[in-house]
Amino acid sequence: MFQKIIALIIIVLFLVRLFWQKNKKQIKANEFIFWLIFWLIVAVLIINLKLIDALVANLGFSGSGIDVLLYLAIAILFYFIFRLRLKMEKIEKDITEIVRQVALKEKDK
Amino acid sequence: MENRNIKKSEQQKVVVVIPAYNEEKNIIRIIQKVKALVDEIVVVDDGSIDQTYFLAQSQGIKVLKHILNRGQGAALETGNQYALKIGAEIIVHFDADGQFLAEEIKDLVEPIKNGEVDVVFGSRFLGKKSSIPWFKEKIILPIGKLVNKFFVGKSLTDSQNGFRALSKKAVEIIKIENDHMAHNTEIQAKVFKNKFKVKEVPVTIIFNKFGQGILSGKGRGAGGLNIIKDLFLAKLMD
Numbered sequence: 001m002f003q004k005i006i007a008l009i010i011i012v013l014f015l016v017r018l019f020w021q022k023n024k025k026q027i028k029a030n031e032f033i034f035w036l037i038f039w040l041i042v043a044v045l046i047i048n049l050k051l052i053d054a055l056v057a058n059l060g061f062s063g064s065g066i067d068v069l070l071y072l073a074i075a076i077l078f079y080f081i082f083r084l085r086l087k088m089e090k091i092e093k094d095i096t097e098i099v100r101q102v103a104l105k106e107k108d109k
Numbered sequence: 110m111e112n113r114n115i116k117k118s119e120q121q122k123v124v125v126v127i128p129a130y131n132e133e134k135n136i137i138r139i140i141q142k143v144k145a146l147v148d149e150i151v152v153v154d155d156g157s158i159d160q161t162y163f164l165a166q167s168q169g170i171k172v173l174k175h176i177l178n179r180g181q182g183a184a185l186e187t188g189n190q191y192a193l194k195i196g197a198e199i200i201v202h203f204d205a206d207g208q209f210l211a212e213e214i215k216d217l218v219e220p221i222k223n224g225e226v227d228v229v230f231g232s233r234f235l236g237k238k239s240s241i242p243w244f245k246e247k248i249i250l251p252i253g254k255l256v257n258k259f260f261v262g263k264s265l266t267d268s269q270n271g272f273r274a275l276s277k278k279a280v281e282i283i284k285i286e287n288d289h290m291a292h293n294t295e296i297q298a299k300v301f302k303n304k305f306k307v308k309e310v311p312v313t314i315i316f317n318k319f320g321q322g323i324l325s326g327k328g329r330g331a332g333g334l335n336i337i338k339d340l341f342l343a344k345l346m347d
Contacts, residue, residue, distance in 0.1 A: 089342055096179045096288050100187045103153070103173040107191065 004046055011043045045069065121222055123147045124197035125214065126188030128181050129205035133159040140168045142211040143203060151191050152205070153184040161205075171195070181271075182292030186285040193280060201274045209272045213312050217274035220308045227279045227305040230265055230297075231272030231312035242316060260340050261298045265309055269293060272312050279305050291339035 018039070022032045045052060052065030061068050125147050129136055136152070143150055150170045154162040156178030165172045173187055185202055192200045199221050201214055209231070217229045250269060257268040271293060275283070283299045285292045300307060 085342070092288065093286070095177070096183045099156075099175045099177050099179050100183065100190070103175050103187050104191060104194075107171065107173050 004049065007046050008043060011039050011046070015039050121198035122149070122196055123199045123201065123214075123218055124149045124151060124192040124195065125201045125203050126185060126192055127152045127203050127205050128155055128184030128188060129153065129157065129161050129165065130155040130178060130181070130184070131157045131159045131161060132205040133157075133161050133164055135207045136161050136164050136205055137168060139203075139205055139207060139211075140165060140170060143214065144168070144170065146211055146214055147201070149192075149195065149197070151188050151195075153188045153191075155179060155181065155184040180288035181290060182285050182295070183288040185292060189280050189285065193277065197280075198277050199274055200277070200280050202271060204271055208314050208316070210313050210315070213272070213310075214274075216310045216312070217272065220310070221274055221276050225306070226308040227276045228300050228307050229274045230267070230307065230309050231270050231314075232265065232267035232309040233270060233312065233314050234266045235309060235311035245316075256337055256340065257294050257297065260294050260344075261301060263297075263301050265297065265307075267309070268297065270312070270314070272314075276305075279303075287339055287343055289335060289339050291336045291343065294336070294340055295343065 015036070018027075018032065018035050021027045027035075049065055052069070056063070056065045056068045063071075125143050127136075127139065127143070127150060129152055132139075140150060140152065152165040152170060152172045154165060154172060154174045156175045162172060162174055171191070173191055175184060175187065188202075189200060199218050201217060203209055203211075203214070213231070217231060220226045220229050253269045254264055258264045261268075273296070279300065282303055283296060285295060287295045
């Protein structure tokens with residue numbers, strides 16, 4: 001129970017920070033919604049940890065609910081890294097194109 | 110009268126593109142050797158931090174400058190685009206480190222000039238003697254060939270050779286998207302995909318001590334493993 005309360009307090013702190021950032025216009029609306037939903041889902045999951053334990057056991061996992069959440073988090077992180085890589089590659093290409101256009105323009109002068 | 114010199118022997122303008130990254134030791138020698146043999150030279154200085162740009166410019170040729178180092182593939186594409194702009198009919202890719210022999214440019218250009226093919230690749234394995242180090246010949250190049258076969262589908266006798274000539278038509282269609290060393294494989298893949306007529310001609314390669322290893326090489330994205338990584342990424346991005 002104690003752990004749950006700490007976790008929920010941390011989530012509330014993140015949410016406060018999120019609203020603060022929104023007010024200061026440091027983040028975009030879609031980013032704000034993404035993180036809002038993300039933290040709310042995490043909060044719901046933490047409150048219902050027992051339920052998740054049962055669900056996870058039913059699915060055939062040997063670990064507890066929180067373990068499975070951790071596995072899922074890692075899988076999602078990998079996916080994000082992959083997405084980032086592709087995005088970076090795209091940015092690299094854009095930089096090259098800019099450098100190329102500058103080189104060609106300079107020559108035209 | 111047979112004119113072995115390509116320069117102005119026919120109407121087709123031959124432009125040599127030389128990408129250069131920190132080549133202050135070689136660039137003048139290379140330019141002087143090539144200059145007399147072709148219509149025009151375009152050196153693309155790929156963000157060198159040495160005197161390459163100024164030395165090349167002192168030779169009275171076209172020099173383009175990448176303000177940042179983007180890799181050999183990127184420099185070649187910049188050179189290609191500029192060559193097309195100045196009316197090139199045949200474009201030759203030539204290295205700035207003195208690996209290739211300028212006298213052999215004509216061997217690569219002629220089949221295109223005759224209308225025989227659209228693309229000519231130089232090959233170290235068609236008769237002419239190149240001093241390839243043992244490890245490179247027996248280990249690295251066969252692996253390179255295998256990787257190439259996987260990505261290109263077909264294989265050339267020398268899949269890892271940057272000495273090539275392309276017709277205007279080929280350069281207009283083949284846009285080099287890989288900024289680093291994997292452009293070599295990319296060009297071959299696009300040549301075959303677009304069903305351009307291809308010829309391989311024997312060339313001599315003078316080996317330098319540095320060049321490319323498995324993990325390292327000169328400039329961005331060089332080194333065998335980097336090339337394979339780039340090829341996979343390119344596939345994914347498609």
